Amino acid sequence: MVFGLALLIAANALTAQAASTRRLAARGELLRTCEIVMESLRGGMLPLVSGPVRLDRDLDPSGDLEVYSFVRVDPRSTPNLYEVNVRSWTEIRGVREEVSLATMVWRP
Amino acid sequence: MSRPSARGFSVVELVVALALTAVVAAAAAELIMEAVRIAEAAGRSLRSPSLALAVVSVRRDVEASMGLLHPPSVGWTQEDLELVGWDGTRMRLHLEGRDLVRAATDELGRWNRRRVLARGVASWWWRSPRPGVIDVRITALVHPAPGIAASSQRARRTEVRRFAFRGWPGGRSW
Numbered sequence: 001m002v003f004g005l006a007l008l009i010a011a012n013a014l015t016a017q018a019a020s021t022r023r024l025a026a027r028g029e030l031l032r033t034c035e036i037v038m039e040s041l042r043g044g045m046l047p048l049v050s051g052p053v054r055l056d057r058d059l060d061p062s063g064d065l066e067v068y069s070f071v072r073v074d075p076r077s078t079p080n081l082y083e084v085n086v087r088s089w090t091e092i093r094g095v096r097e098e099v100s101l102a103t104m105v106w107r108p
Numbered sequence: 109m110s111r112p113s114a115r116g117f118s119v120v121e122l123v124v125a126l127a128l129t130a131v132v133a134a135a136a137a138e139l140i141m142e143a144v145r146i147a148e149a150a151g152r153s154l155r156s157p158s159l160a161l162a163v164v165s166v167r168r169d170v171e172a173s174m175g176l177l178h179p180p181s182v183g184w185t186q187e188d189l190e191l192v193g194w195d196g197t198r199m200r201l202h203l204e205g206r207d208l209v210r211a212a213t214d215e216l217g218r219w220n221r222r223r224v225l226a227r228g229v230a231s232w233w234w235r236s237p238r239p240g241v242i243d244v245r246i247t248a249l250v251h252p253a254p255g256i257a258a259s260s261q262r263a264r265r266t267e268v269r270r271f272a273f274r275g276w277p278g279g280r281s282w
Contacts (some may be wrong), residue, residue, distance in 0.1 A: 007136050055127065
């Protein structure tokens with residue numbers, strides 16, 4: 001009885017610790033994915049249009065994570081100036097983790 | 109009326125209890141293994157701050173450059189990465205043994221600035237998939253945790269990054 005209770009408590013603690021560590025690691029990978037997508041947009045590797053994007057496999061830093069990214073491009077009132085928002089997300093044990101980056105891109 | 113507790117446990121009850129205990133213990137062992145694996149991965153990041161700093165330095169150099177000094181090879185290469193800054197200075201990133209080294213020229217064009225960006229670098233690759241864009245892949249040996257050999261695959265960390273030159277001709281990168 002005591003052994004079973006101890007196992008249950010330990011299992012809960014370990015699960016929570018593993019999940020939080022995994023979430024932290026995932027956020028790092030998501031940030032890296034956002035940065036790579038943003039640099040791809042800046043460098044012209046990806047078109048400056050809104051929509052989902054997928055990185056090349058050899059650039060995908062996410063390892064075993066299934067990462068999805070979406071780019072939103074909004075033209076500003078100044079000609080050739082765009083506000084770009086990149087969102088990357090994944091799911092860790094059913095909980096969605098998301099990171100986004102926003103910047104302005106000048107594309108004359 | 110007999111008391112159940114006076115009879116003890118039957119073999120079936122014991123077997124069921126043991127089976128349940130085994131299942132819970134197996135699940136706990138699995139959790140412990142996963143926790144250790146994740147903690148090791150987190151530890152690798154913490155034990156290798158120089159790799160993260162090296163990536164930041166490379167990013168800064170690329171952003172401060174107007175382009176490559178020489179036309180790049182096709183595909184991934186381990187050659188020196190030479191950049192030309194806006195002020196005419198040149199920067200070179202290359203491996204010296206297991207050190208990733210950044211060398212730069214001064215205003216007179218002399219290579220007299222040298223700095224080690226990261227130590228324990230196992231491999232250094234870069235490519236230019238299109239003009240104005242650089243992909244970098246750096247693998248470093250991480251200072252091993254106690255009990256883990258430095259040569260172990262688990263003691264390596266790889267950073268893959270893409271950088272765009274700012275203000276590449278045509279001004280498209282800003």
